[in-house]
Amino acid sequence: MQLYLVTDENACLGRDIFRVVEEAVKGGVTMVQLREKSLGTRAFIDRAKKMKDILHPYHVPLIINDRVDVALACDADGVHVGQSDMPYEILKDLLPPDKIIGLSAETKEDVIEAENLNLTYLAVSPLFSTPSKTDTLAPWGMDGLKWVKAHSKNPLVVIGGLNESNVVEAISNGAEGIAVISAICSAASPFKAAKFLKSMINNTNKI
Ligand SMILES: Cc1ncc(COP(=O)(O)OP(=O)(O)O)c(N)n1
Ligand SMILES: Cc1ncsc1CCOP(=O)(O)O
Ligand SMILES: [Mg+2]
Secondary structure, eight states, X not given: OOEEEEOOGGGGTTSOHHXXXXXXXXXXXXXXXXXXXXXXXXXXXXXXXXXXXXXGGGTOOEEEESOHHHHHHTTOSEEEEOTTSSOHHHHHHHSOTTSEEEEEXXXXXXXXXXXXXXXXXXXXXXXXXXXXXXXXXXXXXXXXHHHHHHHOOSOEEEESSOSTTTHHHHHHTTOSEEEESHHHHTSSOHHHHHHHHHHHXXXXXXX
C-alpha cells in the first residue's frame, strides 16, 4: 500500500478510468481502491471485475470502497470502510480471512478503538482538507499524524491533499502508505505522476 491510488472517475478529466489506472500502475502504484459513489450495484460489479483483470498481471491488489457485497462478487483483495460504513465486527465475519481490511480514522477515539481490530491498515483521514472529499471532519494535519503514530500499532495510510509537496513529510512522520485521488487521476500524465511520487516515497527515510 506504499502508493495507493483511490479512483474517482470525475477526477480523471474525461479520460478512460481503466487507462488512467493502468498508466498509474505502470508508474508504480502498489494498491488500487475502486471508489464508486453513484454506480448501481451491477455496474459497480462489472467495473470491479474489469479493474481486477487489468490489475492482475501487475500483482496489484484491488480494494473495493464501502461495499463488501461487491468485493465478494468480484473476489477483490479487500474492502475499505469508514466510520459510517459496515462495522468492522460484521465485515470481518463476512470476508474470507486473507482479505485486506482498511478503516478510516477521523478522530482520536477512532484511533484508540482501532487498536483492538485486526486491520491491514488504518487511514488517517483526511490528513489535509481536499476538494476531492468535502464531507469530512477536521483534517488531522501533520501534528495529528504524529499523535496517531504515537498511539497506534496499525500500519498507517494518509489520505487527503497528498501530493509531491507533502509526501516526504508524511512518510517521515510515520505514514506507511500515501493514498491519492487527484495527484494521479487528474495529472497530465498519471504514469509520470505515479513514478515521481513513488520515487519520493522510496527515497524517504521512515521513522
Ligand atoms: C484509503 C482511504 N482512506 C479513507 C477513505 C475514506 O473513507 P470514508 O470515510 O468511508 O469515505 P468515502 O471514501 O466512502 O467517501 C477512503 N475511501 N480510502
Ligand atoms: C476519499 C478520501 N477520503 C478522505 S480524503 C479523500 C479524498 C482524497 O483525494 P485527494 O487525494 O484528491 O485529496
Ligand atoms: Mg466509506
